[in-house]
Amino acid sequence: xxxxxxxxxxxxxxxxxxxxxxxxxxxxxxxxxxxxxxxxxxxxxxxxxxxxxxxxxxxxxxxxxxxxxxxxxxxxxxxxxxxxxxxxxxxxxxxxxxxxxxxxxxxxxxxxxxxxxxxxxxxxxxxxxxxxxxxxxxxxxxxxxxxxxxxxxxxxxxxxxxxxxxxxxxxxxxxxxxxxxxxxxxxxxxxxxxxxxxxxxxxxxxxxxxxxxxxxxxxxxxxxxxxxxxxxxxxxxxxxxxxxxxxxxxxxxxxxxx
Amino acid sequence: xxxxxxxxxxxxxxxxxxxxxxxxxxxxxxxxxxxxxxxxxxxxxxxxxxxxxxxxxxxxxxxxxxxxxxxxxxxxxxxxxxxxxxxxxxxxxxxxxxxxxxxxxxxxxxxxxxxxxxxxxxxxxxxxxxxxxxxxxxxxxxxxxxxxxxxxxxxxxxxxxxxxxxxxxxxxxxxxxxxxxxxxxxxxxxxxxxxxxx
Numbered sequence: 001x002x003x004x005x006x007x008x009x010x011x012x013x014x015x016x017x018x019x020x021x022x023x024x025x026x027x028x029x030x031x032x033x034x035x036x037x038x039x040x041x042x043x044x045x046x047x048x049x050x051x052x053x054x055x056x057x058x059x060x061x062x063x064x065x066x067x068x069x070x071x072x073x074x075x076x077x078x079x080x081x082x083x084x085x086x087x088x089x090x091x092x093x094x095x096x097x098x099x100x101x102x103x104x105x106x107x108x109x110x111x112x113x114x115x116x117x118x119x120x121x122x123x124x125x126x127x128x129x130x131x132x133x134x135x136x137x138x139x140x141x142x143x144x145x146x147x148x149x150x151x152x153x154x155x156x157x158x159x160x161x162x163x164x165x166x167x168x169x170x171x172x173x174x175x176x177x178x179x180x181x182x183x184x185x186x187x188x189x190x191x192x193x194x195x196x197x198x199x200x201x202x203x204x205x206x207x208x209x210x211x212x213x214x215x216x217x218x219x220x221x222x223x224x225x226x227x228x229x230x231x232x233x234x235x236x237x238x239x240x241x242x243x244x245x246x247x248x249x250x251x252x253x254x255x256x257x258x
Numbered sequence: 259x260x261x262x263x264x265x266x267x268x269x270x271x272x273x274x275x276x277x278x279x280x281x282x283x284x285x286x287x288x289x290x291x292x293x294x295x296x297x298x299x300x301x302x303x304x305x306x307x308x309x310x311x312x313x314x315x316x317x318x319x320x321x322x323x324x325x326x327x328x329x330x331x332x333x334x335x336x337x338x339x340x341x342x343x344x345x346x347x348x349x350x351x352x353x354x355x356x357x358x359x360x361x362x363x364x365x366x367x368x369x370x371x372x373x374x375x376x377x378x379x380x381x382x383x384x385x386x387x388x389x390x391x392x393x394x395x396x397x398x399x400x401x402x403x404x405x406x407x408x409x410x411x412x413x414x415x416x417x418x419x420x421x422x423x424x425x426x427x428x429x430x431x432x433x434x435x436x437x438x439x440x441x442x443x444x445x446x447x448x449x450x451x452x453x454x455x456x
Contacts, residue, residue: 004333004434005342011430012346018423019354025416031357031455032350033424033448034409034417035373041363082359082456153361156300185297186412187360223301230299230310233292234317240288241321244281248326251275 027087027151028184028191042155042188043081045126046110051157058083058126061106064135071095071145072102079106084128087149093132094145101135111201114173121203124154124165127173128200147193154188154202158223162204165190171198282325282388289318289380290408297411311369315376322379327387330436339435343444346427347451354420360456370449378442381405381425382432398429405429424448 022029043058044051061079063086065072071091078085084106093102111127130150132141154165165183167190168176179192190202292314299307299314381401389397402425409421428441 001334005338008339008342008427008430008434011426012342012349015346015423015427016349016353018419019350022416022418022420023354025419026414027355027358028414029416029420030355031452032347032354032420033445033452034413034421035370035377035424035445035449035452041361043361078359082361085358151358158301158303161301182414182416184412184414184417186409189358189360223303226298226301227306227310230292230295230314233288233295234313237285237288237292237317237321238324240281240285241324244278244285244325247281248275248278251278 026182026191027085027149028182028187028189034186042125042153043083043108044155045108046112048157048159050159056081058108060108061086061104063104063106065093065102065104067093067095067099067101067134069095077104077106083108083126083153085151086130087151089146089148092144092146092148093141096134099134099137099139102141103133103135105129105131105133107131109199114170114199114201115175117168117176117201117203120205121166121168122160122162122206124156124160124162124202124204125152126201128152129173130194130197130200132197141197144196147195149191150194150200151189151191152200152202154190154204156185156188160206162206165202165204167192167194168201168203169194169196169198170200171196173199176201176203276391278326279388279391282384285321285325286380286385286388286404289321289384290404292318293377293380293408294411308365308369312372315369315372319372319376319379322376322384325384325387327383328390330387330390330432332436333434336435336437336440339431339440340443342434343427343431343441344447346424347444347448350420350423351451357452357455362453362456367450367453370453371446374445374449375442377405378428378438378445382428382441383438386429386432386438394433398426398433401429401432402426 019032043056045058047055059079059081061077063077065088071094072088074090075088076085107129108126109129111123114127117123133139134141152167167179167181169179170176181190181192183190194200296311299310302310381404386397386401389400402422405425406418406422409417428445431441431444432438
């Protein structure tokens with residue numbers, strides 16, 4: 001029993017260390033276990049027609065970040081709908097004379113009012129605009145002392161689906177710069193360092209169904225085929241289990257007779 | 259369990275034909291493939307996606323319970339194994355950090371609990387049972403590795419370390435308690451915590 005518990009303790013320590021490693025790699029891998037595939041209930045500024053009825057408007061965020069002699073302190077802020085999370089590092093906004101705080105505003109925006117991302121890329125979901133001003137002067141902040149880490153949720157629907165997603169940044173919404181992105185399709189979230197204030201979008205190359213270019217598909221496989229493959233997989237899995245069970249029962253019977 | 263009973267259990271596992279274990283490993287691989295196929299489901303649209311996800315998980319659970327598995331030998335009590343597992347989850351939440359917010363749907367909770375039980379039935383009952391004759395180190399190592407790898411396409415490479423650590427702990431619980439229900443309870447608690455904290 002003592003040996004079993006000692007092994008358990010060693011495994012527990014290894015688990016805690018490995019969890020710390022994942023959390024250090026990206027905020028997307030924080031937590032004790034990444035599992036379960038939690039589907040996202042995405043809120044659109046301007047939803048596709050088929051989602052209009054059920055859509056809820058996305059949330060804005062207004063955050064007051066206290067300023068001291070070193071600038072702002074490290075903190076995490078997010079909108080109430082959880083669609084955008086901003087990781088502000090120590091000194092991201094530097095100190096300013098006679099100012100007491102930074103007001104950070106995060107606003108969802110219809111991306112159709114901005115330049116398209118270009119190439120084969122399509123925008124996934126809303127654009128987000130990040131602006132900041134000093135308090136009490138209300139002076140607008142133009143630049144960051146260091147990048148801010150941003151995590152954005154994106155939709156995945158029957159007509160808009162891609163295998164990989166990239167965060168794009170633009171200071172004014174006219175031209176886009178791809179950011180070094182960590183994508184987590186299971187969580188439908190992407191994370192990157194945003195070099196300045198301005199606009200942010202998630203973009204990807206949707207794969208199209210060859211016979212109907214308006215329909216998204218994975219690897220060119222249309223949704224109906226995906227449904228049939230899943231159904232076939234379910235049948236195969238249960239059928240194989242029943243076959244293994246019957247063979248095992250037969251072996252037990254043969255052994256008992258002997 | 260007495261030493262004599264333990265020998266009986268070990269004998270029961272060893273007389274199961276090797277081809278049954280081999281076929282169960284094939285079934286576990288297919289089940290892992292079905293878990294990977296979850297990444298395709300968003301193309302189905304919201305209602306069909308939920309139905310398909312629940313269908314996949316229920317099929318994995320049913321198949322994993324249908325295949326024969328010899329009863330395991332308990333080395334410590336279930337309560338002690340569960341306590342170590344829950345402590346591991348709590349400590350790893352502290353070292354790994356709080357999960358980031360996400361706009362998850364209301365029915366994520368039952369689905370994530372179903373996923374926990376189905377995955378444990380697959381990895382800690384069916385697959386572990388099929389590997390047990392090769393020794394505890396192989397059974398724990400291979401099931402933990404398979405568990406971690408199946409989550410990489412969904413959550414990215416950064417998720418591999420934490421899921422490998424979780425897989426090792428859950429497989430240790432299976433070895434220590436002799437039952438897959440203890441890791442299933444721990445896994446369900448971890449998923450519940452992750453969902454509640456978002």
